[in-house]
Amino acid sequence: MQEEIKCINCDGIATLVSTEGAIKTYLCSACGFKFEGIAHYVEQPISLGIKNYRAFVIVPDEVEARKAAFKIRRLFSGLSNFYLEDLQSQLSAGVLELDLGIYSDREVEKLLPQAEILNLNLKFVLVP
């Protein structure tokens, strides 16, 4: 997996282009800015910003949407960015691409394996 961090110049996505000892060089794909980060941990590079993701569940029809809603409620209830009313209004509007709000990378890490167990088609899109 490619290492990505937030660009310190424009908040775009910068990818790791080289590593020399503890110095990691990142190149921003949005503005072309090149900068260095220092790794404080052997296995984990320092993160210059918390990444946020928007969660989506895409379903083929309204029957599947209702089935997915049960799983979504089970998975997301208790999370601060999850609004049940939002989900319900999307269901009544017949939306097939359910927008579940924004979650941190830590929440994503917990949600993804659980979604897989529930066989829920959960997708996360990085919020710029």
Ligand SMILES: [Zn+2]
């Ligand atoms: Zn940039």
